[in-house]
Amino acid sequence: MPSPKLIPLVLSDAERASLEALSRKRTASQSLAGRARVILACAEEGGVAPLTRVAARTGLSRESVRKWRVRFVERRLDGLGDAPRPGAARKITDEQVEVLVTRTLTEKGRGQDSHWSTRSMAAETGLAQSSVSRIWRAFGLKPHVVETWKLSTDPEFIGKVRDVVGLYMSPPENALVLCVDEKSQIQALDRTAPCLPMLPTTPARMTHDYVRNGTTSLFAALDLASGSVIAQPYRRHRHQEFLRFLKLIDTAVPNGLELHLVLDNYATHKTPAIHQWLLKHPRFHLHFTPTSSSWMNLVERWFAELTNRKLRRSAHRSVTELETDIRKWINEWNKDPKPFVWTKSADEILETLAAYCQRIIDSGH
Structure with a gap:
């Protein structure tokens, strides 16, 4: 049987702004950011963008796209959150997680430390050390790891x-x-x-x-x-x-x-x-x-x-x-x-290095 026609998904200006902010926010849950991108994609083409095309763009299955589209149509922004699960209630709130992740990304460490450890972050935020470790793993954060790189100062760099x-x-x-x-x-x-x-x-x-x-x-x-x-x-x-x-x-x-x-x-x-x-x-x-x-x-x-x-x-x-x-x-x-x-072509290498230089300029150092 043919699929039923989609109900047009029309976003208000406030909803679109909220979804775009969620999709770009570095400290947001990646699953929530992905759902925001799904809804933004569904709202294209007059709010009836085909589910298959949205699935291909977002990397999700067609059924997942349908699920989040239906939930948004029914409950709007509230429908993008995770439903309550059985078991003990969460002891760590979303706000606490966001504060921890934000501090990890924007501050060097406690006192004169060069970086955060699970112990120092736990002492600073009042969370358990195991909770800090678990949140860092979930967001892929490794404050103790530093990767090195070096830019060439050769005046003939591009030609070479x-x-x-x-x-x-x-x-x-x-x-x-x-x-x-x-x-x-x-x-x-x-x-x-x-x-x-x-x-x-x-x-x-x-x-x-x-x-x-x-x-x-x-x-x-x-x-x-x-x-x-x-x-x-x-x-x-x-x-x-x-x-x-x-x-x-x-x-x-x-x-x-x-x-x-x-x-x-x-x-x-x-x-x-x-x-x-x-x-x-x-x-x-x-x-x-x-x-x-x-x-x-x-x-x-x-x-x-x-x-x-x-x-x-x-x-x-x-x-x-x-x-x-x-x-x-x-x-x-x-x-x-x-x-x-x-x-890797020369153009790709030069584009990558240009992006590094731009990040250095934007960092303010």
């Missing part, structure tokens, strides 16, 4: 982003794109006692303290297309070692291919000796990432694989043993390499 990302997303024909960098100060660490193997119900165990047995540096060039790696460890990371690594790349890659190298702005990459060598080898083309933007060099992602899968839990009694272990791991990687695929 477009250059490198363009190379990643549309590499030139008859050419090889290599992401090149050095992982310096890799320590040969040995534990002060033998590592104990994993057992049922017991993880592997190793001593907290260790012995340093020297360091090495790894020069690596990640092939963007295949994910294979050309790498060589050196005990130092001066321009002399970088020049030797460039010669290694020149030998390893067939002469018929142009070479596009993505590099950071480390001083050893720009010395006169390097410049003179590049003039004699015109198939090498260097592309520099912006300053303070190592995240743009995909070889850093490969270095993370090396660290997580080999270095972090290994023990080495000498630098020679460390370098041999690294070479073996790289050889295994190159038997079945996995390329890292860049997916």
Whole structure:
């Protein structure tokens, strides 16, 4: 049977203002904000917007949209609240929750503290520590967590982003794109006692303290297309070692291919000796990432694989043993390499950074 015709949902100016405020309010319950967005969507197209279209826009099922539309038509704004549930009455009111969430978002902490803890917030609001913890979890608040970020001050930032990302997303024909960098100060660490193997119900165990047995540096060039790696460890990371690594790349890659190298702005990459060598080898083309933007060099992602899968839990009694272990791991990687695929366009990156800058300006700091 065809669905019954919808009763037009017409909002007064006051109702529309209240719903829009609820949908934007950071301290409002997310379920209540979602219901407000449903009603605003239903009020479009003369108040008879199809339920299926509203469901697609809001991410709810068609029946959920129908439910909240009917409740609003019958009870208006009062119909968007949760119905009373069986059990003991709530001891914490909506007003108390809103005050707690608002203070968490707008104040640093109690006294001279840098952030709120469940104990300090409980003492300040008169709620139980467990209640504070439960409310924070419900709203996804973590006052103890801080994520770091850094903006590049490179005056050529936009041009370099477009250059490198363009190379990643549309590499030139008859050419090889290599992401090149050095992982310096890799320590040969040995534990002060033998590592104990994993057992049922017991993880592997190793001593907290260790012995340093020297360091090495790894020069690596990640092939963007295949994910294979050309790498060589050196005990130092001066321009002399970088020049030797460039010669290694020149030998390893067939002469018929142009070479596009993505590099950071480390001083050893720009010395006169390097410049003179590049003039004699015109198939090498260097592309520099912006300053303070190592995240743009995909070889850093490969270095993370090396660290997580080999270095972090290994023990080495000498630098020679460390370098041999690294070479073996790289050889295994190159038997079945996995390329890292860049997916974000230059425009998307620049839009994201522009939004960060706007937030900084709006924060007043």
